[in-house]
Amino acid sequence: MSKELTARATDYSQWYNDLVIKGGLADYSAVRGCMVIKPYGYALWENMRDQLDKMFKDTGHVNAYFPLFVPKSLFEAEEKNAEGFAKECAIVTHYRLKTDEANKGKLMVDPEAKLEEELIIRPTSEAIIWNTYKGWIQSYRDLPILINQWANVVRWEMRTRLFLRTAEFLWQEGHTAHATKEEAIAETVQMLDVYADFVEQYMAVPVIKGVKSANERFAGAEDTYCIEALMQDGKALQAGTSHFLGQNFAKAFNVQFLNKENKLEYVWATSWGVSTRLIGALIMAHSDDQGLVMPPKIAPMQVVIVPIYKGEESKATIDAKANSLMQELKSMGIRVKYDNSDHARPGWKFAEYELKGVPVRVAMGLRDIENNVAEVARRDTKEKQSLSFDGLSTTIKNMLDDIQVNIYNKALAFRNENIREANTWDEFVQILDEKAGFVSAHWDGTGETEEKIKEQTKATIRCIPLNNKQETGTCILTGKPSTQRVLFARAY
RNA sequence: CGGGAUGUAGCGUAGCCCGGUUAUCGCGCCUGGUUUGGGACCAGGAGGUCGCAAGUUCGAAUCUUGCCAUCCCGACCA
Numbered sequence: 001m002s003k004e005l006t007a008r009a010t011d012y013s014q015w016y017n018d019l020v021i022k023g024g025l026a027d028y029s030a031v032r033g034c035m036v037i038k039p040y041g042y043a044l045w046e047n048m049r050d051q052l053d054k055m056f057k058d059t060g061h062v063n064a065y066f067p068l069f070v071p072k073s074l075f076e077a078e079e080k081n082a083e084g085f086a087k088e089c090a091i092v093t094h095y096r097l098k099t100d101e102a103n104k105g106k107l108m109v110d111p112e113a114k115l116e117e118e119l120i121i122r123p124t125s126e127a128i129i130w131n132t133y134k135g136w137i138q139s140y141r142d143l144p145i146l147i148n149q150w151a152n153v154v155r156w157e158m159r160t161r162l163f164l165r166t167a168e169f170l171w172q173e174g175h176t177a178h179a180t181k182e183e184a185i186a187e188t189v190q191m192l193d194v195y196a197d198f199v200e201q202y203m204a205v206p207v208i209k210g211v212k213s214a215n216e217r218f219a220g221a222e223d224t225y226c227i228e229a230l231m232q233d234g235k236a237l238q239a240g241t242s243h244f245l246g247q248n249f250a251k252a253f254n255v256q257f258l259n260k261e262n263k264l265e266y267v268w269a270t271s272w273g274v275s276t277r278l279i280g281a282l283i284m285a286h287s288d289d290q291g292l293v294m295p296p297k298i299a300p301m302q303v304v305i306v307p308i309y310k311g312e313e314s315k316a317t318i319d320a321k322a323n324s325l326m327q328e329l330k331s332m333g334i335r336v337k338y339d340n341s342d343h344a345r346p347g348w349k350f351a352e353y354e355l356k357g358v359p360v361r362v363a364m365g366l367r368d369i370e371n372n373v374a375e376v377a378r379r380d381t382k383e384k385q386s387l388s389f390d391g392l393s394t395t396i397k398n399m400l401d402d403i404q405v406n407i408y409n410k411a412l413a414f415r416n417e418n419i420r421e422a423n424t425w426d427e428f429v430q431i432l433d434e435k436a437g438f439v440s441a442h443w444d445g446t447g448e449t450e451e452k453i454k455e456q457t458k459a460t461i462r463c464i465p466l467n468n469k470q471e472t473g474t475c476i477l478t479g480k481p482s483t484q485r486v487l488f489a490r491a492y
Numbered sequence: 493c494g495g496g497a498u499g500u501a502g503c504g505u506a507g508c509c510c511g512g513u514u515a516u517c518g519c520g521c522c523u524g525g526u527u528u529g530g531g532a533c534c535a536g537g538a539g540g541u542c543g544c545a546a547g548u549u550c551g552a553a554u555c556u557u558g559c560c561a562u563c564c565c566g567a568c569c570a
Contacts (some may be wrong), residue, residue: 011564013563013564014563016563017563028561028562030560030561031561032560032561055564084570085570087568087569088568088569123529124570155569157564157568157569158493158567158568158569159567159568159569216570217570219568219570220570221570224570226570238570239570243570250567256546291511306530307528308528309528310527311527311528336506342528344531345527345528345530345531345532346528346530346531347528347529347530347531347532348527348531349528349530349531350530351530351531351533352531363529363530365529367529368529375529469528
């Protein structure tokens with residue numbers, strides 16, 4: 001009983017932390033606000049990254065890499081963007097240390113080595129990238145530019161939470177340049193769709209696609225599109241954003257191109273990103289009091305085989321059987337581990353792999369082999385059944401597919417149950433306090449009202465859903481006329 | 493960054509108020525053996541900058557100050 005988890009009902013935050021730490025995804029580090037992503041967590045990220053990368057390339061994008069440091073003068077060029085991030089920037093002011101004469105064995109910042117111009121550690125890369133694009137774009141023939149980069153960024157957050165909000169995190173950021181507004185908007189929407197497809201089909205987390213209100217919009221964007229997911233505690237989580245940047249960065253960095261009519265025009269831009277925060281979404285969408293629940297498609301380990309043996313002789317028999325099953329599964333492209341280590345007994349292994357969220361566990365002992373069966377347990381439903389070895393690998397493959405669908409459907413049902421309409425202020429507050437989840441309500445469209453609602457309830461407008469139903473109504477707070485409902489929630 | 497709590501072996505902890513032999517216990521770890529169908533048992537053993545740094549003192553895990561980190565609540569956060 002070395003790894004007891006806090007139950008969700010007891011302390012949701014602690015439950016989440018326990019899963020991350022005890023599940024082996026990440027660890028705290030010696031640096032404030034920064035975490036170590038451990039091999040198991042990084043393997044998960046690699047699977048996510050590889051799939052996303054494929055999807056980006058399938059839509060015509062290429063990868064590149066831009067610097068970590070952004071000179072302050074470039075950073076501040078697009079004013080709204082700079083203002084939006086100013087309060088959470090790390091800044092490099094010096095480039096050298098020296099031994100501290102007054103304190104032997106210690107180092108101090110060398111005051112002689114002050115930088116002429118401070119370097120901002122990127123909280124996002126629009127500035128450095130648009131400064132670069134300026135040199136790459138002269139004519140419409142140079143467009144579009146469809147670049148993505150996998151990188152780390154730093155946002156100096158006051159309060160951090162593993163995966164959900166850390167000072168440094170890993171992400172990808174796409175930055176595209178287009179000749180027309182229509183094309184840029186189409187790109188923004190296309191990438192939102194890519195994100196939604198990825199999160200729903202691979203991470204099995206249902207999302208709502210929408211547009212952010214002006215208050216919640218990315219600093220420097222004309223429009224911010226987003227996917228919003230719902231966690232088991234009823235709080236919403238922004239899982240990805242795609243921004244239509246208009247000509248804001250083109251104007252700030254003077255990026256113009258000659259069109260077919262030989263006239264100079266400013267370039268249209270987009271940017272879009274998802275981060276390791278998605279791992280937090282995955283954890284909170286599927287996991288239970290026994291531990292993590294990994295969606296098979298991106299699980300670092302899809303199947304684990306645990307032998308149950310008595311004595312070396314039976315072990316050899318089981319090893320042979322298990323290895324042949326493992327080879328068969330591997331040849332089908334399934335990520336499988338045979339845990340024949342002798343330092344843990346089966347019961348311990350069962351609990352451990354449940355904690356780690358491995359979708360399918362196969363246990364086999366002599367008794368099973370004699371009967372030509374294996375005990376197969378699935379993590380999502382905790383069902384165990386004895387299944388014939390004949391065609392077992394195919395059975396398992398189908399089971400993985402079924403688990404993927406099942407956990408998505410389960411999360412979808414939960415999400416749908418937790419979207420509630422509120423028509424009065426009292427109703428609105430009551431739902432937020434007693435049920436949480438998304439609240440669909442009329443809003444008068446002003447930032448002031450949104451701000452007041454946030455002050456009074458801590459709920460924000462998560463998004464205005466795409467293809468939202470238009471209906472006349474009155475604002476939940478002010479009673480002013482409204483043309484559509486928007487989704488409110490308390491959010492991470 | 494404000495309020496609160498915490499920091500003693502990998503993890504969880506006793507000791508701290510009231511300073512004084514060799515820092516307590518459990519889990520885990522190592523060795524050997526018996527075991528193995530839901531977190532095994534016996535025996536032996538290893539492992540400690542008591543978060544870090546100053547200070548008070550003959551003597552500091554214990555008292556004082558500063559710093560660092562983590563958690564919770566706030567403020568902040570596309």
